[in-house]
Amino acid sequence: MPTTTETSRGGQILARMRQSPAFLPAIGLVVVSVCMVLMNDRFVSLGNLENVGRQVSINAVISVGMTFAILTGGIDLSVGSVMALSGTVVAGLFAAGLPGVVAIGGGLLVGGLFGLCNGLVIARLAMPPIIVTLASMSIARGLGLIYTGGYPIAGLPNWFARLGHSAVLGIQTPILVMLATYAVAYVLLQRMPVGRYIYAIGSNEDAVRLSGIDARRYKVLVYLISGLTAALAGVVLTARLMSGQPNAGNGFELDAIAAVVLGGAAISGGRGSIIGTLVGALLLGVLNNGLNLMNVSPYVQNVVKGVIILLAIFISRQRRAAR
């Protein structure tokens, strides 16, 4: 390997970027965005871009927790149901006349508890994450329906409902929530020991354990975080819909997995990045939005999305194999 001292600082930065797992997804995002701009003059308007951001924010927040789970080599299928359950709890507590702190806190608490239970069962009982979270997906969905009787809960205070649509410092609140979540996740994963453990568990759990690190504790933490981000997405969704919808979020877990994988993460764990996940979520959002603007039928959109996921995985595998 040649020394990098003689290359320019810009060259160094470029080389570092190319090393990043988010590099390819970012190229993909640029390519797809340029296509959308060329094919559609309405795409690039500020209003539409805000729209994309708002649409993306929910999936992007859920995908944060999914990234943590997938980095350890696990998965969390319960996120869509947990989001819906937490959203209805928030709405229910508001409807009961409780103050905002309690309502929002209650929603987050429910999501966190679900995540904690997932994590404890997975780590302590050594059960496969896909099965455990498949079960809790069903349980959370059922509890949401029992709690609401199957009907949406309305009667939210105006200030809360405005959160879903207002802007702070010129940026839409859901987008702010999303950016804040990513900032926290970035620091956790890239700058703190816990992030290193999470990657390491996904790379080689035996090695981590034999190094004297309590891997189980960090696996519990990962699902706790996933439950919390799902609940946070539920809060945002409830504000946007101005009601708690027990049937919301069907299939959201799959969109989140798609975002993580499009973002360059290995489904077997140990490789990926939170920035990549954000790019992956944006890529899916731009695709949805652009195809909508072009009046492409939703049926066709599904096919396009599937093909793009396959293509992205194929390219990234080729590139890894070439190294």
Next chain:
Amino acid sequence: MDAIPDAPLLLALDGVTKGFPGVQALKGVSLELARGEIHALLGENGAGKSTIIKIIGGIQHQDEGRILLDGQERRFHSYRDAIAAGIGIVFQEFSLVPDLDAVDNIFLGRETASRFGLSRKAEMRARSAELMRRLGIEVDLDCPVGRLSVADQQFIEIAKALSLDARILILDEPTATLTPSEAEHLFRVMRQLRADGIGMFFVSHHLDEIFEICDRITVLRDGRNVGLVRTSDCDMDGLVEMMVGRRLEASFPARPDTPPGDIVLEAKGLRIRDGAPESGFVLHRGEILGFAGLVGSGRTETALALIGAIPCRGKQVRIDGKPVRLDDPAAALAQGIGLLPENRKTQGLMLGFSIRDNVSINNLDKYTNRAGIIDRKKERRITLELMQQIRIKAPSDETESLTLSGGNQQKVVIARWLNRRCRILIFDEPTRGIDVGAKAEIYRLMRALADEGCSIIMISSELPEIVGLCDRVAVFRRGAIAATLAGDSINPEEVMRHATAGSDQHADHH
């Protein structure tokens, strides 16, 4: 038992050589097997036994030399060829399908089918039962074999080979996982087969078993024949000497003249498996204690059980005289015990990670500021210092550990434990697959650590390094420590004798 060598030869190997990249496994081995003979293949790990078995079975092919079957030169292109010629191998890892029953396993791939393509289970079952009668064993034919005992699974493997009309049977360490009474049962079956005229190669490290069951013994060392003897004409000491031989030894750092330090760790009542005897040991400050013994004798299991990485039936551990509970490796680390595992790639390293990430993984708190953020400059600086100190050859601290040589990978794992200073370090096969130069460096490092007061346990299958490096040696046999050696009694013959002979006397010299 004595008349056997006059019987006609079934199989002969003549001057067989086999090389692999970087190592010559067989350097001209000759071997013969008579009808109705049980012939032991004896040698240390790496003597070439497994390669010979694979060549006889057509799984690997010799570079030079001939294989004669009934006096005719034959070349087996595959395992199938060998099976068709009447050779059956019972491997250490069975090739049975655990979810199928005995009948389906015996006839796997050649089910007798009726005209409509339906398998004739009743017919196959009757033939299986007949085979079992011939072997004089009772096995539940309808139970998935995965739920049967290891011994029963082995009998099914043998039955499978016989159902294929095997005349030559190779048993690769069949008793390693059997209890003494199960082994006795296996020997009865083997005697029955011998009476039927079947020739058998028997691989075992347990000399008492070889004396009990075998007619002749071929001893191998470093890929060469060193002896072919009748069992009735030799004794254990003679065999051990043949196996160990005299050899050039790598340079080992000198042992210190100072007496051993205080007892740092004391383990008592260690029982790693059901039925295994209890054992215990002590570890002094600044010493290197060897765990010697054969593969499967329980050295690694004992180490893993000690730090709580695997469950065990019982253990009491004291550190500095105080009882401690070591429920998992994290608890062991908190007490200052670290382990460098046997398999660097699967248990030691995160292969896709950089050297730096691998080195610092269990001591990240050392680099964090008050907010819990890792100071990456500091991490990098310390990693580079360590890399220089133990001479890890790599372009940078960000090099993926996947791309390093075996010796450098091992050094990365060592650097991890130099970074996280421990009072007690367990090295499991630290020099496996490493070239001679790197070996000497690792020995020096271990001795330097011990001189600084670190207590070291070294598990090793290589006699020279056990003898050359260790201050004391615990010799394992069948799941427990059979003897602890010190001073002049640490020599290859003595270690091998305790590892293989099964003597019950404890030669404790603290």
